[in-house]
Amino acid sequence: MNQQKPSPTIDTVSAFNPEFRNHPDQILDQIRSAHPVLHDESVDAIILTRAKDVAQVLNDRNIDCDPRKSSPGSRLRQVHRVDENFRPSLLRMDDPDHKRVRDLVSKAFNQASVDALRPKVEQIASDLLDSLQGRSSFDLIETFAEPFPMAVIAELLQVDTDKREDFLQWSKAMNQLFNPRPTPEQLASLKWGSASFHAYLKQIVDQRREHRGADLISSLITAHEGENTLTEWEIISTCELLLFAGNVTTTDLIGNGMFALLQHPEQMEKLRVNPALLPGAIEEMLRYDSPVTHVARVARDSPGIDGCPFHAGQTIYSLVNGANHDPALHLDAHAFDIERENKRHYSFGGGAHFCLGAPLARAEAQIAFSLLLKRFPSISLKPGAEPVRKITPSFRGLESLWLTVPSTEETRS
Numbered sequence: 001m002n003q004q005k006p007s008p009t010i011d012t013v014s015a016f017n018p019e020f021r022n023h024p025d026q027i028l029d030q031i032r033s034a035h036p037v038l039h040d041e042s043v044d045a046i047i048l049t050r051a052k053d054v055a056q057v058l059n060d061r062n063i064d065c066d067p068r069k070s071s072p073g074s075r076l077r078q079v080h081r082v083d084e085n086f087r088p089s090l091l092r093m094d095d096p097d098h099k100r101v102r103d104l105v106s107k108a109f110n111q112a113s114v115d116a117l118r119p120k121v122e123q124i125a126s127d128l129l130d131s132l133q134g135r136s137s138f139d140l141i142e143t144f145a146e147p148f149p150m151a152v153i154a155e156l157l158q159v160d161t162d163k164r165e166d167f168l169q170w171s172k173a174m175n176q177l178f179n180p181r182p183t184p185e186q187l188a189s190l191k192w193g194s195a196s197f198h199a200y201l202k203q204i205v206d207q208r209r210e211h212r213g214a215d216l217i218s219s220l221i222t223a224h225e226g227e228n229t230l231t232e233w234e235i236i237s238t239c240e241l242l243l244f245a246g247n248v249t250t251t252d253l254i255g256n257g258m259f260a261l262l263q264h265p266e267q268m269e270k271l272r273v274n275p276a277l278l279p280g281a282i283e284e285m286l287r288y289d290s291p292v293t294h295v296a297r298v299a300r301d302s303p304g305i306d307g308c309p310f311h312a313g314q315t316i317y318s319l320v321n322g323a324n325h326d327p328a329l330h331l332d333a334h335a336f337d338i339e340r341e342n343k344r345h346y347s348f349g350g351g352a353h354f355c356l357g358a359p360l361a362r363a364e365a366q367i368a369f370s371l372l373l374k375r376f377p378s379i380s381l382k383p384g385a386e387p388v389r390k391i392t393p394s395f396r397g398l399e400s401l402w403l404t405v406p407s408t409e410e411t412r413s
Ligand code: HEM
Pocket: 090, 091, 092, 102, 153, 241, 242, 243, 245, 246, 247, 249, 250, 253, 290, 291, 292, 295, 296, 346, 347, 348, 349, 350, 352, 353, 354, 355, 356, 357, 358, 360, 361
């Protein structure tokens, strides 16, 4: 009997599917060629994998972000646990609130504030690497990729140094933030992480109202545009977003990027010989193995794409790695090539919600890889310690990345 293969669904491209975690390209290629505009009837969502469609959706001001606008019972509502108390953070706001809040946050957090922070970021990275001196093997994720971005954000917000370990634990507890079906333990952990962040930040915001400093929280309190200022909720939810969105993603960029270099030693060698290739190499790391797997939007009634109309409330999932590896956008799209001329990727999203932390993420990655390559002139995967992918919905990263350094090696530059 001729058995038809069932159409892929949102579960096919989820972090819970081991095949997708381990071989995303194969699955994304199949979907892109057989179902470029895929309708998942089980959750009434559209799934996009072509770069041109992803760009169209992200740039369309008539497509929304707020999960409250999605159909009742949608996966998006489940993911954001939408109830009568739900309030979107900047990431999920629509205009006019999104524009107002983003403009105010951008006054305090922008390329200039990142440039001013750069010496501190270098110091943080250098101190963390000092602590690895003399070790013949270490887990890059635990010892560096996780604590580094967290310490940077703590510096940006000027929060107590002794709170950094708590921050990391709260942030890890929130790893399942975008899990549509968390276990009771994961849900409890998520609530604990979020409530702990919120309570701590509320206390700090109250203190900074009284005593402002040269930190991002004080700048968010001060930021104004005419009569407009940020409300307390907007300040706290933005700080929470920076702490969470800027943490797991940067950890995953460092882990995925180092793994890509180790799997392509000729590319690592090119970078060692010519450090001027670093900015392009970071863009290729982002393109090749994006830390964010998809971005979600909510449709309004429209003609849609390729004769597949969108209807109001339908969720549209843009698969970032699908677009980044689209052969219509990139020649030899699955190759890792740090000298690739066309550096276009969707790993920071696009349009109105383009990642506000992109300048910081790029600076952190440049500093991290520059120091790592300098301090470890030769480095390899630890034999027998195969890297394992994390199961973190919406994100793609490594649980651990064990590296071996030859024992005679100089670990200080
Ligand atoms: C490699 C690191 C990073 C990646 C891959 C990344 C990725 C993204 C993506 C894809 C979006 C858009 C989401 C959407 O459209 O629904 C986004 C938004 C955002 N990101 Fe990042 N991000 C990274 C680092 C950071 C850092 C370091 C910060 C800040 C400390 C940050 C803060 C934000 C904020 C505030 C938004 C919301 C912007 C808005 O909705 O207007 N991100 N990020």
